[in-house]
Amino acid sequence: MEDLNIKTIRFTVETDAKLTKLADKYGRSKVLFFKLMVDYFYRTKKDPTDVNDELLKNAIIKGTHNLTGFIKTQEQTLLIPMKLDVDRMIGSQQKILDCFNAQILEHNRQSGLQQTEMLGKLKQIEPFLKLIGQQLQSKEQLKSRALLILEDYHKGREQLGLMASAKDREDLLKKARERINSL
Numbered sequence: 001m002e003d004l005n006i007k008t009i010r011f012t013v014e015t016d017a018k019l020t021k022l023a024d025k026y027g028r029s030k031v032l033f034f035k036l037m038v039d040y041f042y043r044t045k046k047d048p049t050d051v052n053d054e055l056l057k058n059a060i061i062k063g064t065h066n067l068t069g070f071i072k073t074q075e076q077t078l079l080i081p082m083k084l085d086v087d088r089m090i091g092s093q094q095k096i097l098d099c100f101n102a103q104i105l106e107h108n109r110q111s112g113l114q115q116t117e118m119l120g121k122l123k124q125i126e127p128f129l130k131l132i133g134q135q136l137q138s139k140e141q142l143k144s145r146a147l148l149i150l151e152d153y154h155k156g157r158e159q160l161g162l163m164a165s166a167k168d169r170e171d172l173l174k175k176a177r178e179r180i181n182s183l
Contacts (some may be wrong), residue, residue, distance in 0.1 A: 146180065156172045156175075157172065
């Protein structure tokens with residue numbers, strides 16, 4: 001088996017101490033840590049001397065500008081028209097509600113007036129109904145009393161018989177008339 005680690009790098013003791021400290025911190029060997037550092041800088045294309053990491057800042061700024069542009073585009077094409085449509089819809093619904101409320105209030109007012117008018121007419125009708133009821137009752141009493149008079153007259157004629165005098169018949173008829181007149 002051939003040893004692939006044929007290259008060596010020379011660096012100061014201070015740099016070795018820093019490398020050892022970093023490798024220990026992440027739990028790796030110094031060689032593995034060094035390989036990972038090289039791969040990192042190779043993949044990210046970062047400059048190790050750029051402490052402020054300008055590429056990262058530029059990438060973030062570019063991403064922020066792209067995101068802001070996207071949001072502005074969405075705002076212009078979707079959000080603003082949607083808000084205008086919602087505002088128009090709310091305005092229309094408010095007009096419908098106002099019209100509906102006005103009609104309901106007018107209907108309620110007219111219904112109240114009609115109910116008051118009906119109540120007044122019912123109060124006027126009430127005494128007539130009582131009077132009609134009393135008259136119906138009086139009429140029934142009158143009928144029953146007239147029937148009694150008629151029955152008494154009939155019994156009186158039966159009792160008189162065929163041979164009764166004209167005076168007796170006339171007295172019976174006179175009594176029946178007097179009783180009818182007293183009703």
